[in-house]
Amino acid sequence: MEEKEFLDKYLTDRRNTSCLKWDYLNTRYGEKDLWPMWVADMEFKSPDGVIEALKRRVDHGVFGYSFCWDSYYEAYSNWMEENFNYPIKSDWVRTSVGVVPALYWFIHCFTEEEDGVLIMPPVYYPFHQCITDTNRKKVLVDLIHQDNQYAIDYAKVEEKIQEEKVKLLIFCSPHNPASRVWKEEELDRLFAICQRHGVLIVSDEIHQDFTFNGHQHTPAPRVHDGKYKDQIILVNAASKTFNLAGLVHSNIVIENEELRLQFDDYQKSHVPMEVNILGHLATEEAYRHGKDWLKALKGVIWSNYLYLKESIERELPEVKVADLQGTYLPMIDLSHLIDTEGDEKVIVNNMPVPKKLKHFVQDKCRLAVDYGAWFGDAYQGYIRFNLATDPQIVKKVVDTLISQAKELKA
Numbered sequence: 151m152e153e154k155e156f157l158d159k160y161l162t163d164r165r166n167t168s169c170l171k172w173d174y175l176n177t178r179y180g181e182k183d184l185w186p187m188w189v190a191d192m193e194f195k196s197p198d199g200v201i202e203a204l205k206r207r208v209d210h211g212v213f214g215y216s217f218c219w220d221s222y223y224e225a226y227s228n229w230m231e232e233n234f235n236y237p238i239k240s241d242w243v244r245t246s247v248g249v250v251p252a253l254y255w256f257i258h259c260f261t262e263e264e265d266g267v268l269i270m271p272p273v274y275y276p277f278h279q280c281i282t283d284t285n286r287k288k289v290l291v292d293l294i295h296q297d298n299q300y301a302i303d304y305a306k307v308e309e310k311i312q313e314e315k316v317k318l319l320i321f322c323s324p325h326n327p328a329s330r331v332w333k334e335e336e337l338d339r340l341f342a343i344c345q346r347h348g349v350l351i352v353s354d355e356i357h358q359d360f361t362f363n364g365h366q367h368t369p370a371p372r373v374h375d376g377k378y379k380d381q382i383i384l385v386n387a388a389s390k391t392f393n394l395a396g397l398v399h400s401n402i403v404i405e406n407e408e409l410r411l412q413f414d415d416y417q418k419s420h421v422p423m424e425v426n427i428l429g430h431l432a433t434e435e436a437y438r439h440g441k442d443w444l445k446a447l448k449g450v451i452w453s454n455y456l457y458l459k460e461s462i463e464r465e466l467p468e469v470k471v472a473d474l475q476g477t478y479l480p481m482i483d484l485s486h487l488i489d490t491e492g493d494e495k496v497i498v499n500n501m502p503v504p505k506k507l508k509h510f511v512q513d514k515c516r517l518a519v520d521y522g523a524w525f526g527d528a529y530q531g532y533i534r535f536n537l538a539t540d541p542q543i544v545k546k547v548v549d550t551l552i553s554q555a556k557e558l559k560a
């Protein structure tokens with residue numbers, strides 16, 4: 151499918167549909183009239199096969215108790231095998247009402263209060279929140295960020311694991327918001343450190359399907375022919391890939407039987423759940439029928455990225471756009487345009503943001519974005535930009551950013 155056909159068919163106005171991204175701006179950003187380049191979902195309808203299957207189920211008209219059926223596991227495993235060479239046995243799979251809730255469960259299940267939980271900023275801010283909300287010790291090892299590239303600081307990881315009695319690593323792969331797709335050698339080196347020190351790894355791979363420019367995602371349990379699989383919990387979902395987040399459904403894969411039983415005990419006594427049939431059904435159908443849709447979507451995202459990157463490079467050389475290997479959420483470094491050093495903070499979306507940056511981004515450019523400061527302290531002058539949207543919006547927003555920046559410099 152060509153990009154134009156995809157856009158003609160799937161691009162949709164989401165306003166006035168209780169849509170968080172558009173209709174909740176006033177609550178989160180204090181005003182309505184902003185371009186929503188924030189939360190990671192999209193303006194595109196899901197693949198036809200998903201909508202048709204949901205319609206059939208809705209027409210049946212009964213939404214009683216259900217269970218996770220065989221063809222669900224089969225579709226999930228086929229997708230993982232075809233795309234990542236990782237077939238998954240149904241016994242290993244558990245489901246959850248979203249990736250973020252599952253992160254809270256893992257922390258409760260596998261760690262004690264005051265245990266160290268390691269994350270690598272800049273990282274998806276619920277990673278920070280799930281550790282502090284559960285009274286665990288947040289152990290931070292920033293990614294090394296040099297020449298617009300991000301890398302893992304292995305020496306620091308090992309040092310902090312020993313110093314802070316780290317029990318759990320919550321890892322993001324591909325990484326949001328560094329937009330890195332980790333190479334297998336990088337994962338191998340990181341996981342070997344965790345193995346040496348008995349650290350359990352939770353690998354959040356919700357962005358697995360968004361890789362670009364030849365970068366290949368490796369599921370954590372597959373690294374080095376499965377060398378670390380017994381200490382890995384993988385969590386992923388079709389929700390980000392196929393715009394199904396409102397159906398609150400995700401997958402958990404635990405190969406190690408002992409960990410799986412521990413998790414089952416935890417779930418049974420703390421978060422007993424029934425199956426959400428619509429979430430399961432949409433996920434199965436997306437994995438079965440979503441391939442061409444996803445290919446076209448990625449084409450749109452990549453064109454949007456090129457527009458952003460090339461326009462900014464040409465017009466504002468002091469502003470840096472991250473290299474987009476994975477996700478659809480690159481960071482933009484505005485720190486050489488706006489000096490945030492020692493700047494007063496204002497609260498946006500319940501989190502602090504440098505006042506001058508907020509003034510430029512929200513008041514002048516009229517954008518609602520995720521601010522770098524939310525992902526890591528060292529990213530005060532950054533914003534994260536959601537590219538999974540209408541190219542016309544991307545064009546308008548990028549052009550506005552450039553013209554406002556030029557006015558600021560004048």
Ligand SMILES: Cc1ncc(COP(=O)(O)O)c(C=O)c1O
Nearest residue numbers: 190248249250251274326356400
């Ligand atoms: C790394 C990462 N994990 C999890 C989520 C959200 O997952 P869920 O909606 O299933 O809780 C996001 C959404 O942006 C994300 O970027």
